[in-house]
Structure formats: structure tokens, C-alpha cells
Amino acid sequence: MSGHKAAYDDLDTTMIAYVGAVGTIITFFTVFAVAALDLSFEKKQNVEKVIEIPEVNSDSILANQAAALSEYRWIDQDKNIVVVPIDRAMEIVVQEEQEKQKQAKTKTP
Incomplete structure (x- = not known):
């Protein structure tokens, strides 16, 4: 009884730990990438809508009115x-x- 033979229905704890670790790493980098893309998109929108506001020719608007x-x-x-x-x-x-x-x-x- 000193050696225990693994049966096919026994849990493979090393594989579970490996898949868990790899899944955690992939999830972390995915969340990080999405956050970086969101920040990039937000900066781009800020530049387009706040910093580079298209100039409107107010004289022509007033003339039309x-x-x-x-x-x-x-x-x-x-x-x-x-x-x-x-x-x-x-x-x-x-x-x-x-x-x-x-x-x-x-x-x-």
C-alpha cells in the first residue's frame, strides 16, 4: 500500500494549477489591453472634440441669420x-x- 496507482478519474492537480495560472495571466493581460485601448480612444476623442474644435465662421452664420x-x-x-x-x-x-x-x-x- 505504499504506492498509489492513479486511476483515470483522479484529478490532475498539476494540470489544473497550470491551466489556472495561464488563464489568470491571459485574463490580466486582456484586461490591461482593453484598458489601454480605452484610454487611447478617450485621448483621441478628447483631442478631436475639445482641443481641435473646428472653427466656425461666425460671420457667415450671422449673415445667414x-x-x-x-x-x-x-x-x-x-x-x-x-x-x-x-x-x-x-x-x-x-x-x-x-x-x-x-x-x-x-x-x-
Whole structure:
């Protein structure tokens, strides 16, 4: 009884330890690689979105907005909705308010 013969269903502890160690090492390096890729991607996005912000020509944007505020155009022809230049719209509002005030004065005894 001094020597124990290994049976086919006995656990191979050295192989289990080897597979566990190799799996741990592979897992460690995989996690490290994913973290490094994430950091690299984050730095690249930071450079693209924060540091190298594309310059916008504000003069052309302001000119487009000014043109949109100073022209007549249809929004919806079926519903008769029109865009009026801002100066004309302000005149119309002032006229309407003056008419309301005149009507209010004539109605008061």
C-alpha cells in the first residue's frame, strides 16, 4: 500500500494549477489591453472634440441669420403661414397695439 496507482478519474492537480495560472495571466493581460485601448480612444476623442474644435465662421452664420430675418418666405402655403421680415413684423405689432389702445380709450366712459 505504499504506492498509489492513479486511476483515470483522479484529478490532475498539476494540470489544473497550470491551466489556472495561464488563464489568470491571459485574463490580466486582456484586461490591461482593453484598458489601454480605452484610454487611447478617450485621448483621441478628447483631442478631436475639445482641443481641435473646428472653427466656425461666425460671420457667415450671422449673415445667414440676418438674411433669414429680412426676407419674405412661405412656411406652409396650405395654412397661409408666412415669414415676414423682422422690421415689418415689429411695425405690424406696434400698429396692432396702437389700435387696441385706441379702442380701449373709446370704450372707457
